[in-house]
Amino acid sequence: MKLLKPFIGRYKLDLTVAILMVAIASVAMLLQPTLLSNIVQAITDDNMEKVNKIGAQLLVLAIIGLAAGILNTIFAARASQGISADVRESAYRKIQTFSFSNIEKFSVGNLVVRLTNDVTQIQNVLMLVLQPLMRMPILFIGGFILAVRSIPQLWWIIILMVILVGGISYFVVKNLGKRFGKIQWLMDKVNAKAKENLQGMRVVKSFNQEANEEQRFTNVSNELRDVNIQIGYFFALIMPAFMFVGQGLMVVAIYSVGNMVNTQPELLAQITGFTNYIMIIMNAIIVGGMMMSFATRGFVSMGRIQSIMDTEPTFTYDNDNEQNLDGRVEFDDVSFTYQDDDQPTLKHISFKTAPGEMIGIVGATGSGKSTLAQLIPRIYDPSAGTVKVGGVDLKHVNEHSLRETVSFVLQKATLFSGTIADNLRQGMSTAQLTDMKSAANIAQASEFVEQYDDQYEHVVEERSANFSGGQKQRLSIARGVIGQPKILILDDSTSALDARSEKLVKQALDEKLSDTTTFIIAEKVSSVINADNILVLDNGEMVAYGPHSELMQTSPVYQEIYATQKAKEAKNNEE
DSSP: OTTTHHHHGGGHHHHHHHHHHHHHHHHHHHHHHHHHHHHHHHHHTTOHHHHHHHHHHHHHHHHHHHHHHHHHHHHHHHHHHHHHHHHHHHHHHHHHTOOHHHHHHHOHHHHHHIIIIIHHHHHHHHHHIIIIIHHHHHHHHHHHHHHHHHOGGGHHHHHHHHHHHHHHHHHHHHHHHHHHHHHHHHHHHHHHHHHHHHHTHHHHHHTTOHHHHHHHHHHHHHHHHHHHHHHHHHHHHHHHHHHHHHHHHHHHHHHHHHHHTTTOTTHHHHHHHHHHHHHHHHHHHHHHHHHHHHHHHHHHHHHHHHHHHHOOOSOOOOOSSOOOOOSOEEEEEEEEOOTTOSSOSEEEEEEEEOTTOEEEEEESTTSSHHHHHHHTTTSSOOSEEEEEETTEEGGGSOHHHHHHHEEEEOSSOOOOSEEHHHHHTTTOTTOOHHHHHHHHHHTTOHHHHTTSSSGGGOEEOGGGTTSOHHHHHHHHHHHHHTTOOSEEEEESTTTTSOHHHHHHHHHHHHHHOTTSEEEEEOSSGGGTTTSSEEEEEETTEEEEEEOHHHHHHHOHHHHHHHHHHHHHHHHHHHO
16 A cells, blocks of 8 residues: 555545545444344234335435445545545656666566556446445445344354355465466566567568468457456356355344244344345455455556556766756766676767767667667666766756756557657757757658648658658757757667768758767768768777777778778679
């Protein structure tokens, strides 16, 4: 319940009314068997006036119980819906503070299940607590007292029933708890398999892997089915077991009273109330046990959400004061190793840039180009050494100041559902139409955006399915440059552009963002040949740093890359 404490205070009124109403409804239910016994006694005494009076009392009691039950449902729903919504929003806000390594620890599919299914389970358990579980102790204790009071000689039947039904409930709850935990884990796997398959549908169909993917999904789905069936077996057995105990003890009670009625005729009227109280007690235990089984699943979900809330981001920011950072970037003996990796991805990287420089980063695949770029906006922290932006160590930088200074355009262009304008405003929340047009001109996106009738209000479908790869990249570049950042990182983000569009983007960056320090990660040397300096990586080490003309004289690695690409281009031209 630690998870819910911060949110309960906002719903004190709803919770108080829900608890009060469940108490009233329970008391109304407990009084009914006594009144029924009194009616039987009145009928035996041939006192119709008393029968009518008690009947009216029963009617009033039923109306009170009904009204209390309705109000309990309304306020319990308001409280459970409100608390679960607050938990979901709080967990989502917490996830937004996570670093990439935190996200990778949980996995995206796992977090989605926790924010949806697990929060729903928490909502369900809150409804259970505020309705049947809250009612159970009142009915159990009240029923026990009133049953013993009606026929004291049969107290042992009630004790025996509590022991038998309680033992069955304990056995079921104990065995269902671990299975409910496994269900949540399997739902994570089902979600991950479905998400992976649907996102990679083109690959699946291209390689004719539908049958294999169906089998992989079926295996996980069948495992989830088997656990659910096991839980179903428990529920299929528990109700007959409970009913056997309850009905059997009622037979014993009636038989016992039958033996005593000759000497104590007043017990004949009391047997109606006594058997009703037995059923109330048994139902309280049964419902309590069943609901505890369901609640176990909710408690598992609470633990999963709590693990999100307890996770600390792998790094924090110094957000006390805003900082005016310029476009200087400095790496001082920086090394970086990914979590769970044995070998470092970057080793002892050191360089400095001046504001407004264009820096090209080249190297073989896996040499650490993207990793180096990700250290500048502090997506990761270096394992050793220092990264500075604007002369400030990133470990002491203000987060808002850093985000205002550095803009990162990824190779994989990600657009969000909404409109083109919505996506561009992610780069600059106050962007007006003139800002959007200027950014689109730099990114060479205006040539297709302005062909739409609604232009920048054109709808972006889910996963930007209505745009080509090149269009998505150009819109991503526009989003990256719209705020005129002091540092712009382009992580191979022109790879889907044709040669003409790429050239025009580079020219526009030179002209419109001449004061911006630009890092261009590229597979092709031709993309960075005009950069002020080119950083050459090889196996995680910086083997050269300087302009193209200098590197052609001093760097064997750069010369090899350049010669290989030139030879490949020449061969392609011949063909």
